Amino acid sequence: MSRRVVVIGGGAGGPSTAAEASRRDPSLSITMIEQGEYVSYAACSMPYYIGDLIKDESKLIARTPEKFREGGVDVRTGVQAEGVDLKDQVVTLVGGETLPFDVLVLATGARPILPGIPGEDLEGVFTLKQLPDAIGIKKYLREIKCRKAIIVGAGFIGMEMCEAFVDAGVETTMVNMGKMPVPRWDPELGQLILESLKSHRIKLLAETKSLAIEKGGSCNLRLITNNGHFEADLILLAIGVRPSVGLAGEMGLVLGRTGAISVNLSQRTSHPSVYAVGDCCEAFHRVSKQWTNVPLGDIANKQGRVAGQNLAGFPSIFPGIVGAQAFKLFDLEIAATGLDEREAIAAGYSPVSTLIWGEVVPLSLPGETRLGLKLLADKSTGLLLGAQAVGPHGAVSRINTLSAALWSGLPVEEVGYLDLAYAPPFSRAWDLIHIAAQDLMKEMG
Amino acid sequence: MSRRVVVIGGGAGGPSTAAEASRRDPSLSITMIEQGEYVSYAACSMPYYIGDLIKDESKLIARTPEKFREGGVDVRTGVQAEGVDLKDQVVTLVGGETLPFDVLVLATGARPILPGIPGEDLEGVFTLKQLPDAIGIKKYLREIKCRKAIIVGAGFIGMEMCEAFVDAGVETTMVNMGKMPVPRWDPELGQLILESLKSHRIKLLAETKSLAIEKGGSCNLRLITNNGHFEADLILLAIGVRPSVGLAGEMGLVLGRTGAISVNLSQRTSHPSVYAVGDCCEAFHRVSKQWTNVPLGDIANKQGRVAGQNLAGFPSIFPGIVGAQAFKLFDLEIAATGLDEREAIAAGYSPVSTLIWGEVVPLSLPGETRLGLKLLADKSTGLLLGAQAVGPHGAVSRINTLSAALWSGLPVEEVGYLDLAYAPPFSRAWDLIHIAAQDLMKEMG
Structure with a gap:
């Protein structure tokens, strides 16, 4: 048998x-x-389906x-x-x-983790984890009249969804317990995210605790927080899974x-x-x-x-992860890999870091754009521990290169001399990776 | 003292x-x-100065x-x-x-290597290695009347220069000894390069030996080859250094x-x-x-x-290279790293390879583009040996990631599971790197 x-x-x-x-x-x-x-x-493509970049769920x-x-x-x-x-x-x-x-x-x-507040089971309150959630949200978006949504939580799903809602023509407010969205990224890099949200007219309420959801007046729902009441037809709970x-x-x-x-x-x-x-x-x-x-x-x-x-009888191992992650927010690439300070300390490392800003391609060429790149290393061993990048272009590319470096446990010193494919349309002769790594070497003394 | x-x-x-x-x-x-x-x-930016993307040499x-x-x-x-x-x-x-x-x-x-043919010292014959060469070419381009150039050699400098000449409004012919341009890249990938040249109306004469340069009739110069005579005002000798x-x-x-x-x-x-x-x-x-x-x-x-x-008394080593290289040709990114078959054999390896084509981002999102990716590995050790990529987007990014993998001597098996930052706007859940590596594992048996 x-x-x-x-x-x-x-x-x-x-x-x-x-x-x-x-x-x-x-x-x-x-x-x-x-x-x-x-x-x-x-x-992972559900936000793009909701934002209608992907028309049909069969795709x-x-x-x-x-x-x-x-x-x-x-x-x-x-x-x-x-x-x-x-x-x-x-x-x-x-x-x-x-x-x-x-x-x-x-x-x-x-x-999905639910906040455990009154009214979180009302019609118009959603989470997003499975395909029926996405189908439900997209259908509901077509029906609502006041074109307003609230996202509770400012993690990467919340970020992707606020872009999706904007694409769908919905005015969006984000409500976040923390001071900064996506705390994995350094606050200095997070500044770019805040600016992007602002320029797309998304209101972000920081340090705001959601207390209850109730039936609304002008819209279907009302979110009660310690920072005021907000009405919307749709509330997305995106505080994690x-x-x-x-x-x-x-x-x-x-x-x-x-x-x-x-x-x-x-x-x-x-x-x-x-x-x-x-x-x-x-x-x-x-x-x-x-x-x-x-x-x-x-x-x-x-x-x-x-x-x-x-x-099936073919021995194989999963060699593990390095924590590579990326998401898009309007015109920004936001990517990270490895450990952040908190995780590094928890793992027993002594993290030191640097954060640089620079143009991805030579200043003298068109299309220049500023990228922020943060690198972390362990002071005791000199090993690269993690990286974070935010910018209009080249963030994901650099994080992937650094993910391969992390995979192999490269010391920062070698990262400073990595042989990367250089041509003026793509990077500077000293890529931002090199500059950040060499800067971090100085930090380590 | x-x-x-x-x-x-x-x-x-x-x-x-x-x-x-x-x-x-x-x-x-x-x-x-x-x-x-x-x-x-x-x-490296001289072609972009000649093509006038960079206006001024001081830049x-x-x-x-x-x-x-x-x-x-x-x-x-x-x-x-x-x-x-x-x-x-x-x-x-x-x-x-x-x-x-x-x-x-x-x-x-x-x-620059000179072909050693009669007339290679005539006015209007250039090489490109130092800044005065670039300044001379740019100045000369402004003066010539018949708006025709010939590039002898189809390496990456020749390629960058043919884009520069087109940008400068000059009709360009390339004359190449070999069958394919940039032989580092697999002929199947080279097909994309040929199509790009063709669509920009650049004539490429393959397997053509330059025999002499003489004064021209309608243009300043005439290149004599085993495949006919060609007139131009400018001849760039780009056969290597x-x-x-x-x-x-x-x-x-x-x-x-x-x-x-x-x-x-x-x-x-x-x-x-x-x-x-x-x-x-x-x-x-x-x-x-x-x-x-x-x-x-x-x-x-x-x-x-x-x-x-x-x-200066600060001991330091240069940890070496992996052969990462890239250039842009019109809308194509062309990049490679590590060894090609010939180099791998010369180094003592037993190369096996795979070449795949695929969309960089999920089919269901807009902006999809086909990328060709070739990977080489050593049959005896399973080590990654090299990679080549050509496509409108994502070639350089993938070659840089693979350069970091080569730097550390990763086996192809691990490359097939590399943790890369995935989000639908940037890549597929199985990136082309993974697909190619897993495909190559099958090739190796």
Whole structure:
């Protein structure tokens, strides 16, 4: 009899696992269950779908259930797992049906954190994590009359969504508990973000705590905060996500310090028949040397590929992450990698940093633009620890180059002499990477 | 008495050495001599000056002689070294003057290779290596009547110059000995280059040998080739450069296999009092593990900084190169790093490769563009050996990321899982780097 694989969760990591496993070993009997209606979609593109750069939700689907079935993977949507019996190796579905397995893959994802305030369940209050959320928001946006939205939270999803709302012609206010948005980035770099929000007429209320949501007067809803009341037809709660580990917890799987499912490099959990991939599990951070939980789609895809290979009998490891991340905000590229000061100290390093501003290309050429680049290094070892960049062009490119440097544990001294492809239309002979690294060397003395 | 440093050559490496040395040790007595009129200029930007994107040659000057003098460096232009007496540590200038030194820095650069054909010294025949060449070409372009130019050679300088000529409104023909231009790039990628040249109405004559230049009829000059005669007012000879090592040879310094001056990691030559930097010397290639001669301005700058630190008493090494290179051709980014097949075999590797085409950003977003990416790896070790990319966007960015990977000697398997900053406006969840690396893993079996 062929080995039976059950995959719980159809967002990104689950489909990636199922696709890779079926490709590697067509004899596997693979069933993927998903409680929602959709599987295998590009969740990271949802803001662009809402902003209508992507017209149709079908464009977000990487692989349809039919396509999976052609590849020998049985996809069942609208089906929820109620419990897992690890001794008998059986998944029990809501409704009583059972799915026996030889190998189980948990790809249960993450769910939005709710502020826990009165009225957060009112109509017009949304979170954004799964495709139906996006479809719901887009549909609702077409109907609302007062064309006003409030985003609670100023993380990167909040940022992408405020651009989407502006694209959709909606007046947007952001309400943020912290002083600065996206605190991963240095406040000096955050200044560019504030200016961009301002120039697009987005109001950002800093150090503002949301207290309640109630029915509105001129608009459908009213948000009550410690800084006043604000009306809007749509309120998006975007204060973060946490891993969905209810099932894993009930199964007695080991959870890590982050609260996500603990896995090893081959994506195996504490139980030898159970793998976990994606937002619900941890990933090894190559710079902090700690297991972290970073809920990003590209990581889920990679972990799924590794799990799929392993369960199909092709040994493989996921070599970990360095914390590379980027988002676009109107005309700005905002990117970071590695650790920030707080994370570096938590990992045991002694961070020193530098932050420089410069033109990406030589001053004498047209199209010049100022990029801010911050580098962090460890004072005791001279190792590069992290980088942050914000600017109209070249931020992501530089962060990716520095991510490859972090991946290998390069000392800042070598980063100062990295051999990069230089031509005047693309960079200066001493790229900002070199200038920042050499500046940081001076800081380290 | 303060230590006397004489720097011969004022292009890029020499000024970089002098500036760094004077900054590190203001007590040094530094003299920099340059046979031409200009020092410290951005030679790589000369095509953009000729194409008039940069209006004024003063914009190419990084640091004027006056600025150097303020920093304590005595700059003497129009002065040529005739010989060096290493025993007495004296440079003799043309005209008889002598400059004693404690430390000598050779930054004698490279000179254009001439085809050695009749008429190559006629008026209107140019090479492009130094700033006066660029000034001469720009001046001449304003005067010619038939608005036609021929470029002999289709390397990256020839490519940048054909864009410059088109920008200057000059009809341009390229004459190339080889079948394809810029043979470092795979012919499949070269196809994009051919299409770009064609769409800008640049005629490229392949497998064509230039035999002679003579006075023309309708234009000033006529190029005689084995493929016919072609008239133009301007002929640019751009078939490459070779290191200027006459002085070094006479001094008895060791030259490397490349014909350039042999140096160690601190830029010291075979004589303990003599450093060499820039196009005239070799650099350690971290992938081939061989000493190479790569005449590029960014390398010269870095070597100069290292030499300047060492001669000022601050020990420093130049950690080498990986062969990163880029140029722009109209709307194309063309970039490469590491080794190509021929170089890989010469270094002792067993190269396998893959070449993929794909959209840089998700298909469902606007602005999509096809990028071609080739990766090479060593079959025996699985190490990444090189990469080439051509496309309207994202080629340089990816080559820089891969340069950092090559720098550290990453295996292709890890490149397939590199943590890169992903967001839909910038890349796909599986970047082309990942797809190519995973594809190459399959090739390697």
